Amino acid sequence: MGVFLARRSMEAVLTVLGLSLLVFLSLHLAPGDPAALIAGNQATEQELVVIRQRYGLNDPLPVQYVRWIGRVLRGDFGISHFGERPIWPDLADAFPISISLALGGLAVAVVVGIPLGILAAVRRDGFVDLGIMGLAVAGMSMPVFWISLLMILLFSLRLGWLPSSGWGGLPAAILPVFSVSLASLALVARMTRSLMVELLLEDFVRTAWAKGLPGRMVLFKHALRNALPPIVTVVGLRLGLLVGGAVITETVFAIPGLGRLIVQAVNLRDYPVVQGGVLLIALAVIGINLLVDMIYLMLDPRIRYA
Amino acid sequence: MRWKALLRSRSGALGTGIVVLFVATAALAPLFAPAAPTTQNLRGALRPPGQNGYILGSDELGRDTLSRIIYGSRISLAIGAASVTLGVAFGVPLGVAAGFRGGRLDRVVMRLADILLAIPRILLAIVVVATHGIGLWTLIVAIGFPDVPIFARLVRGSTLTISQMEYITAARGLGSPDYRIMWRHIMPNLIGPVTVQATFSMASAILTAGGLSFLGLGVQPPTPEWGYMLAQARAYMRVAPYLITFPGLALALVVLGINLVGDALRQAYDPRFRGKEA
Numbered sequence A: 001m002g003v004f005l006a007r008r009s010m011e012a013v014l015t016v017l018g019l020s021l022l023v024f025l026s027l028h029l030a031p032g033d034p035a036a037l038i039a040g041n042q043a044t045e046q047e048l049v050v051i052r053q054r055y056g057l058n059d060p061l062p063v064q065y066v067r068w069i070g071r072v073l074r075g076d077f078g079i080s081h082f083g084e085r086p087i088w089p090d091l092a093d094a095f096p097i098s099i100s101l102a103l104g105g106l107a108v109a110v111v112v113g114i115p116l117g118i119l120a121a122v123r124r125d126g127f128v129d130l131g132i133m134g135l136a137v138a139g140m141s142m143p144v145f146w147i148s149l150l151m152i153l154l155f156s157l158r159l160g161w162l163p164s165s166g167w168g169g170l171p172a173a174i175l176p177v178f179s180v181s182l183a184s185l186a187l188v189a190r191m192t193r194s195l196m197v198e199l200l201l202e203d204f205v206r207t208a209w210a211k212g213l214p215g216r217m218v219l220f221k222h223a224l225r226n227a228l229p230p231i232v233t234v235v236g237l238r239l240g241l242l243v244g245g246a247v248i249t250e251t252v253f254a255i256p257g258l259g260r261l262i263v264q265a266v267n268l269r270d271y272p273v274v275q276g277g278v279l280l281i282a283l284a285v286i287g288i289n290l291l292v293d294m295i296y297l298m299l300d301p302r303i304r305y306a
Numbered sequence B: 001m002r003w004k005a006l007l008r009s010r011s012g013a014l015g016t017g018i019v020v021l022f023v024a025t026a027a028l029a030p031l032f033a034p035a036a037p038t039t040q041n042l043r044g045a046l047r048p049p050g051q052n053g054y055i056l057g058s059d060e061l062g063r064d065t066l067s068r069i070i071y072g073s074r075i076s077l078a079i080g081a082a083s084v085t086l087g088v089a090f091g092v093p094l095g096v097a098a099g100f101r102g103g104r105l106d107r108v109v110m111r112l113a114d115i116l117l118a119i120p121r122i123l124l125a126i127v128v129v130a131t132h133g134i135g136l137w138t139l140i141v142a143i144g145f146p147d148v149p150i151f152a153r154l155v156r157g158s159t160l161t162i163s164q165m166e167y168i169t170a171a172r173g174l175g176s177p178d179y180r181i182m183w184r185h186i187m188p189n190l191i192g193p194v195t196v197q198a199t200f201s202m203a204s205a206i207l208t209a210g211g212l213s214f215l216g217l218g219v220q221p222p223t224p225e226w227g228y229m230l231a232q233a234r235a236y237m238r239v240a241p242y243l244i245t246f247p248g249l250a251l252a253l254v255v256l257g258i259n260l261v262g263d264a265l266r267q268a269y270d271p272r273f274r275g276k277e278a
Helices: A002-029 A034-039 A045-055 A061-073 A088-122 A127-141 A144-158 A170-200 A203-210 A215-252 A258-268 A271-299 B003-008 B010-027 B065-101 B103-117 B121-132 B136-144 B147-163 B166-173 B178-214 B226-236 B242-269
Strands: none
Touching: A002 A034, A002 A061, A002 A271, A002 B103, A002 B121, A034 A045, A034 A271, A088 A127, A088 A170, A088 A215, A088 A258, A088 A271, A127 A170, A127 B242, A144 A170, A144 A215, A144 B178, A144 B226, A144 B242, A170 A215, A203 A215, A215 A258, A215 A271, A215 B121, A215 B178, A258 A271, A258 B121, A271 B121, B003 B010, B003 B242, B010 B065, B010 B242, B065 B103, B065 B136, B065 B147, B065 B178, B065 B226, B065 B242, B103 B147, B121 B136, B121 B178, B136 B147, B136 B178, B147 B178, B166 B178, B178 B226, B178 B242, B226 B242
């Protein structure tokens, strides 16, 4: 187990290093002059010279990379081109918002999705199963921005029950969290169903029924217990997608999270903010994936000895 | 291809029907559309569905929503198809080579895939657009590029399994060069999983394209695009909610159709489902 964890952590560190290189290079891989990318198209040659000087763009790339990494490790993500202020405080404010949005979405997906999947599996091929699975496919196919707008239309404009934008407090969170979670909810329900359908046909489940265990016990202890590891993996890997989906949700609901920050920065061509935001989100995803592996380890004892 | 299996299940047939309908609409857009998608008529702005001959209403510039949705299917399907092609064209060879050759190549490719997969798809696309500017080809690259590691990883896994087969050892023993083994003996076995993944990737690509356009980073006006139409419609939500309803419905429908086809294909290719009615 220790070996597995050590190897997995090493891999994560390597991934982080590669990632930082990629994010750093993205500015330099782009066609044209990075200084022009930073300054915008209207920059004069004189401004470009100043920018090259200021950002150290005249140095060799490896030198620039090491310097950049050194600063990032100290929490210095650079200076925004607009307003001439450090980026880190903005990122630090936005990050927890995006993460809570994604985690909220994940929680809803699990808490609603798993029971729906179990219900569909138990009522296999019946009306309930067909209904739930139909809704799940539809949920997977809905564009986040469309479902968000439809919900605003109904719950905010028509019924006036929930705020249509902003962040803070439970009422403001309900619509965005649901919109972020929908696709994952659908996926969890589908996955739980297909795993449970197979498990319910297994011999040990039949034995459990046969020896007269209460249904609840068979379903949860025998069947669901075995369905959990793959569900945890998929759910964990979904978190990245959730943070990604949050980009659109945050924009629709005007939530001051990382996603909206990044989109605004792209429109303003404020490249350091884009770099910092993407790096932060990717780091979170890698960290979460590592965590998922550890949880998997606890749920599936076989891996510990592999 | 297992076309019969695709049509055997009810949901597979429904999905195929939806996809065929949208492809036909895209191909024959000028025949179906009652008006040109960019013709403005400021006197007929923001008409609800059914009024003044606007079957699905008109937008703030008096453009016919139905025509814009019909022409919009062209751009969405084209971007979806092109970006998935890109993902397959780069991802599959990389995955086969990594799985078959193993060693350092495998480690490097898989590590790169891990890195790219750590960045959520839409963010990766945003980075590409941010550095390369907005444009149709950038958009296709931005959307297709994140598919490369997905296909590479999928194909590598299958290749590892196939490489263990005896007939591969036999082919080697007969002196077939590596490229021939990969092309003749491994690739044909990958058609199933790659087709299934390509279907789901196409659905996701169309959603991502719509999302980017919604954010203003994708298809630019006056080209009619569903995501962009929704972004524009936001400003008129109170007075013209129908502008929100229909473009989103079109997008959701086509993605639903493709997802249903993907489900049916997966069952058709999965030996565990073979022989069973879905």
